[in-house]
Amino acid sequence: MSMLQVQGLKVFHGCVQALRGLTFRAERGEMIAVLGANGAGKSTLLATISGICSPGEGEIIFEGKSLTRKSPEFIVRQGLSLVPEHRQIFNSLTVLDNLLLGAFHRYRSDKSRVMEDLQRVIEIFPALEGKQKQIAGTMSGGLQQMLAIGRGLMARPKLIMLDEPSIGLAPMVVREIMCALRKLKEDGTTIILVEQNASAALKVADRAIIIERGQVALSGNSSELVSDERVQQAYLGKS
Numbered sequence: 001m002s003m004l005q006v007q008g009l010k011v012f013h014g015c016v017q018a019l020r021g022l023t024f025r026a027e028r029g030e031m032i033a034v035l036g037a038n039g040a041g042k043s044t045l046l047a048t049i050s051g052i053c054s055p056g057e058g059e060i061i062f063e064g065k066s067l068t069r070k071s072p073e074f075i076v077r078q079g080l081s082l083v084p085e086h087r088q089i090f091n092s093l094t095v096l097d098n099l100l101l102g103a104f105h106r107y108r109s110d111k112s113r114v115m116e117d118l119q120r121v122i123e124i125f126p127a128l129e130g131k132q133k134q135i136a137g138t139m140s141g142g143l144q145q146m147l148a149i150g151r152g153l154m155a156r157p158k159l160i161m162l163d164e165p166s167i168g169l170a171p172m173v174v175r176e177i178m179c180a181l182r183k184l185k186e187d188g189t190t191i192i193l194v195e196q197n198a199s200a201a202l203k204v205a206d207r208a209i210i211i212e213r214g215q216v217a218l219s220g221n222s223s224e225l226v227s228d229e230r231v232q233q234a235y236l237g238k239s
């Protein structure tokens with residue numbers, strides 16, 4: 001059985017239908033990229049899996065358990081974590097406090113493991129080393145993105161979902177972040193990576209789905225999609 005099964009999701013924002021019967025699966029330990037133009041429904045998909053949006057129809061099954069219309073708190077406890085678009089870190093708090101907030105739901109019962117997890121975040125993002133007391137909002141965009149992912153990791157997710165982590169960042173920083181995601185995957189974390197930067201995402205992901213108007217228009221292994229003419233024209237800027 002797949003780790004995550006999303007079946008026939010229909011989601012409305014008021015009278016706008018963002019997802020139109022979207023179906024896909026993620027296997028344990030894989031990195032799957034979710035590509036698509038602005039407004040295709042990528043953020044809505046992540047928000048719905050995380051319990052922030054409620055689907056009108058469809059089902060979300062994680063490790064055999066239904067997550068459909070469950071609360072975000074319940075969903076985080078099952079081992080799914082979302083790193084939202086535009087980071088949404090707490091600018092006026094320190095790096096350490098931002099990270100600890102990612103573990104708030106288990107901080108009391110599990111304090112020593114929370115400290116281990118802080119260490120693990122630093123191993124994955126060595127650039128955050130020595131920055132624990134820094135005010136988050138004073139850091140560069142790249143470090144803030146690393147912090148946002150680090151905060152997501154503090155929930156000890158089995159599956160982490162990232163919404164456009166490369167947005168607005170210099171190519172070198174994008175490479176650093178993609179390299180960190182690869183490390184995470186090697187450690188056994190399943191990853192769903194929403195990206196506008198299709199070329200960077202297809203380099204690291206095992207598989208990708210392409211969403212158009214709220215449905216999966218195309219899916220396959222990253223290596224196949226990179227050489228697909230439609231993908232090259234629409235998403236990789238090749239004519």
Ligand code: ATP
Binds near residue numbers: 013017040
């Ligand atoms: P982007 O890359 O621009 O974030 P996306 O693929 O993530 O795009 P969504 O943000 O999921 O797409 O949006 C899907 C559709 O739902 C779009 O038509 C968008 O305008 C609409 N939409 C999203 N959020 C809302 C909202 N809060 N109220 C009304 N419509 C919304």
